[in-house]
Amino acid sequence: MMTITRARAVLADCLRRIALLALVAPLLWPASARAILSIEITQGADVGIPIAIVPFAWQGQGKPPQDLAEIISNDLVRSGRFVSIPRKDFVSFPKSEQEIVYKDWRVIKAEALVIGTIAPVGPDRFDVQFRLFDVFKQAQLAGLRYTVSASLLRTVAHQIADVIYEKLTGEPGAFNTRIAYVTREQANPKAPSVYRLQIADSDGHNPRTVVRSVEPLLSPAWSPDGKRIAYVSFEDKRSKVYIQNLADGRRELVAEFAGINSAPAWSPDGRHLALALSRDGNPEIYVLELQTRQLRRLTNDPAIDTEPSWSPDGRYIVFTSDRAGRPQIYRMTVDGRRVERLTFEGEYNARASYSPDGRMLTLVSGQQGRFRVATLQLDSGALQVLTDTALDESPTFAPNGRIILYATEVRGRGVLASVSSDGRVRQLYRLEEGDVREPAWSPYNRELQY
Amino acid sequence: MQRKLGLGVLLLAAVWLAGCATGTTTQAPVEDRSTSPAETAPDAGQPDTGTQALPQDDGVPSGALPGTVPDADLLAKRRVHFAFDSSALDEENRRIVEAHARYLVANPTLTVTLEGHCDERGTREYNLALGERRAQSVERVMRVLGVAANRIRVVSYGEEKPLAPEHNESAWALNRRVEIVYK
Numbered sequence: 001m002m003t004i005t006r007a008r009a010v011l012a013d014c015l016r017r018i019a020l021l022a023l024v025a026p027l028l029w030p031a032s033a034r035a036i037l038s039i040e041i042t043q044g045a046d047v048g049i050p051i052a053i054v055p056f057a058w059q060g061q062g063k064p065p066q067d068l069a070e071i072i073s074n075d076l077v078r079s080g081r082f083v084s085i086p087r088k089d090f091v092s093f094p095k096s097e098q099e100i101v102y103k104d105w106r107v108i109k110a111e112a113l114v115i116g117t118i119a120p121v122g123p124d125r126f127d128v129q130f131r132l133f134d135v136f137k138q139a140q141l142a143g144l145r146y147t148v149s150a151s152l153l154r155t156v157a158h159q160i161a162d163v164i165y166e167k168l169t170g171e172p173g174a175f176n177t178r179i180a181y182v183t184r185e186q187a188n189p190k191a192p193s194v195y196r197l198q199i200a201d202s203d204g205h206n207p208r209t210v211v212r213s214v215e216p217l218l219s220p221a222w223s224p225d226g227k228r229i230a231y232v233s234f235e236d237k238r239s240k241v242y243i244q245n246l247a248d249g250r251r252e253l254v255a256e257f258a259g260i261n262s263a264p265a266w267s268p269d270g271r272h273l274a275l276a277l278s279r280d281g282n283p284e285i286y287v288l289e290l291q292t293r294q295l296r297r298l299t300n301d302p303a304i305d306t307e308p309s310w311s312p313d314g315r316y317i318v319f320t321s322d323r324a325g326r327p328q329i330y331r332m333t334v335d336g337r338r339v340e341r342l343t344f345e346g347e348y349n350a351r352a353s354y355s356p357d358g359r360m361l362t363l364v365s366g367q368q369g370r371f372r373v374a375t376l377q378l379d380s381g382a383l384q385v386l387t388d389t390a391l392d393e394s395p396t397f398a399p400n401g402r403i404i405l406y407a408t409e410v411r412g413r414g415v416l417a418s419v420s421s422d423g424r425v426r427q428l429y430r431l432e433e434g435d436v437r438e439p440a441w442s443p444y445n446r447e448l449q450y
Numbered sequence: 451m452q453r454k455l456g457l458g459v460l461l462l463a464a465v466w467l468a469g470c471a472t473g474t475t476t477q478a479p480v481e482d483r484s485t486s487p488a489e490t491a492p493d494a495g496q497p498d499t500g501t502q503a504l505p506q507d508d509g510v511p512s513g514a515l516p517g518t519v520p521d522a523d524l525l526a527k528r529r530v531h532f533a534f535d536s537s538a539l540d541e542e543n544r545r546i547v548e549a550h551a552r553y554l555v556a557n558p559t560l561t562v563t564l565e566g567h568c569d570e571r572g573t574r575e576y577n578l579a580l581g582e583r584r585a586q587s588v589e590r591v592m593r594v595l596g597v598a599a600n601r602i603r604v605v606s607y608g609e610e611k612p613l614a615p616e617h618n619e620s621a622w623a624l625n626r627r628v629e630i631v632y633k
Contacts, residue, residue, distance in 0.1 A: 234610065239606070283579040304579040348535070438574070
């Protein structure tokens with residue numbers, strides 16, 4: 001049960017994070033303001049839990065440093081599972097449990113109510129408290145307290161949204177997570193492109209540049225602990241795979257074999273990296289043991305074998321192969337044996353990755369010249385196309401499996417889009433200028449946050 | 451050697467201009483003589499090269515006539531193009547590659563980089579592999595005609611460096627290519 005006592009652990013955690021923040025700040029460059037992804041809901045769910053989130057009572061001078069209620073509300077609405085009742089409909093604005101008149105909330109049909117306070121408690125220190133109530137049972141469902149610096153207030157809001165989401169849906173939220181993506185900008189159409197691998201909060205805020213290059217960057221992949229990102233860089237005029245530590249910016253070159261070095265995918269234990277390499281003449285799937293640098297070849301076929309992805313239990317690797325003439329998805333055991341084809345529908349199926357529960361894949365499915373995001377149920381083999389765009393790429397599951405984020409093209413621009421795994425809720429993530437592509441959703445990361 | 455190639459290109463320009471007069475246009479790749487084309491957008495106003503009847507290659511010893519007019523016509527083309535998800539060279543593109551192979555055999559100090567590219571459709575990693583396969587299919591023709599392996603470098607950029615930024619069939623056709631880059 002969530003209680004104020006648990007908040008002590010949270011506080012200790014936050015303090016550790018602050019210490020880490022000091023370490024991280026100088027090493028990751030904040031992106032320019034125009035580099036912030038703006039998110040727009042293009043298709044909402046009309047059914048959802050009606051929730052009232054009262055603006056957090058500010059107990060300091062001037063204006064509060066963040067509108068926490070708004071951040072929480074935006075998170076919950078974006079999930080498609082909540083309807084946030086507009087503030088203008090509120091009859092009262094309670095600051096404490098004693099001030100709650102449940103009738104005020106039943107009248108506006110709120111099923112859940114969130115109240116909170118934010119108070120300055122020292123130089124750049126804020127005390128945040130929130131409580132979640134069930135309006136019908138007239139009972140508190142959660143209550144937490146956090147003491148953090150201003151820079152962590154958004155993180156606290158996302159953590160609160162995760163608590164609310166889990167209490168009311170029974171599933172973990174994924175708001176306090178990050179996304180990685182690649183941007184491409186040109187000063188003018190004749191100017192060279194500038195590529196940036198960025199990470200941002202799941203709502204697009206706090207973008208940071210991990211690496212910048214005038215040559216293409218692609219295929220970012222989060223380590224399972226969320227501390228490192230593997231990616232492909234063309235900075236040496238050919239594809240090479242790097243692993244970069246997010247905390248200190250240090251990176252190592254892990255694959256620069258002859259031919260292409262591509263498609264890094266972490267094993268669930270974080271000790272191995274699956275790769276597509278053409279060092280032996282044509283692209284095959286290899287597994288690199290990171291500690292020993294031992295390389296093991298898994299596939300042996302004159303076709304293209306690429307885009308490996310590990311099952312969450314670590315037993316299988318799915319990959320794309322055109323061994324039957326067109327790209328389709330195959331699955332093999334991690335020793336490279338027992339290869340079976342998984343997709344049979346459509347001319348082109350590629351870039352599969354597992355859902356966090358291991359029950360389905362998301363992939364790009366090409367039919368009649370349109371490339372759209374689909375899911376494949378592994379037990380039934382049912383393929384369901386989720387989007388109606390034509391140039392979709394790189395689908396990635398949120399760590400709670402509820403949302404798939406992918407890259408697509410809208411009016412000539414590269415954008416990110418998301419679709420709930422049931423297809424009901426859709427959003428668009430775009431930059432004011434330039435293209436954005438190659439999204440990768442971080443795993444849950446309770447240890448490191450900044 | 452660069453100069454020699456430059457001379458060939460000049461010769462070719464004359465032929466190309468003459469070719470325009472014939473007025474027959476086909477799906478021939480857009481001619482381009484820039485050495486680092488990946489950075490520049492294609493010149494949309496440039497007409498397709500006019501095709502003109504080429505003398506039969508039969509009976510010509512391979513590599514015997516580098517820089518002669520018929521080869522120069524082909525040598526001026528530094529790009530070969532492909533169908534979607536294909537690395538097969540059609541007859542026209544194969545002749546371009548063969549002319550470059552003969553040129554390389556005749557000019558043993560030259561080396562070449564074959565840059566494979568794809569259109570934006572499909573996935574980036576698969577396209578990286580496909581771009582390499584396209585460059586390798588050009589490499590194979592050159593090897594068969596006697597160009598040593600150590601004179602050919604193959605690199606794939608997948609769909610990362612389109613020539614034409616538009617999202618339509620004609621842009622895609624232009625972007626599915628191997629660039630033949632002399633060093």
